[in-house]
Amino acid sequence: MEAKAIAKYVRVTPRKADQVLQLIRGKRVDQVTEILDFTPKHVAKVIGKVLKSAVANAVAIEGKINVEHLRVKEATAGAGPSLKRFLPRAQGRATPIIKRTSHITIIVEGEAPAEEPGAPARRARRRAPAKEA
Numbered sequence: 846m847e848a849k850a851i852a853k854y855v856r857v858t859p860r861k862a863d864q865v866l867q868l869i870r871g872k873r874v875d876q877v878t879e880i881l882d883f884t885p886k887h888v889a890k891v892i893g894k895v896l897k898s899a900v901a902n903a904v905a906i907e908g909k910i911n912v913e914h915l916r917v918k919e920a921t922a923g924a925g926p927s928l929k930r931f932l933p934r935a936q937g938r939a940t941p942i943i944k945r946t947s948h949i950t951i952i953v954e955g956e957a958p959a960e961e962p963g964a965p966a967r968r969a970r971r972r973a974p975a976k977e978a
Contacts, residue, residue, distance in 0.1 A: 847918065849951070857891070868884065
């Protein structure tokens with residue numbers, strides 16, 4: 846069972862985001878939240894939000910799921926559109942400034958909870974046929 850969350854147009858370069866994403870790939874979700882809490886990069890807060898969204902998506906898809914069994918399967922930072930700006934320089938010249946954005950994708954996976962053997966399966970109630978008069 847997989848669940849995915851994407852944050853688009855995040856104002857950080859993909860290279861800087863990937864530095865933090867390398868720390869969390871393949872780890873359990875509870876470990877990842879601790880790592881992100883103590884990572885001093887600005888993008889760690891954004892990645893934490895994306896991770897929470899992916900976990901919430903996993904719970905919404907599967908229903909009741911044990912969050913301790915979830916792990917980060919894939920974490921990538923792709924390039925988004927770049928903002929082009931210009932800085933005035935001497936003698937009427939201009940220097941281009943490229944402000945990069947990124948799309949951060951996190952995929953979490955875990956096994957679905959097994960049915961408890963002691964709990965009886967729920968059946969749909971059948972209505973008694975209506976008596977005709």
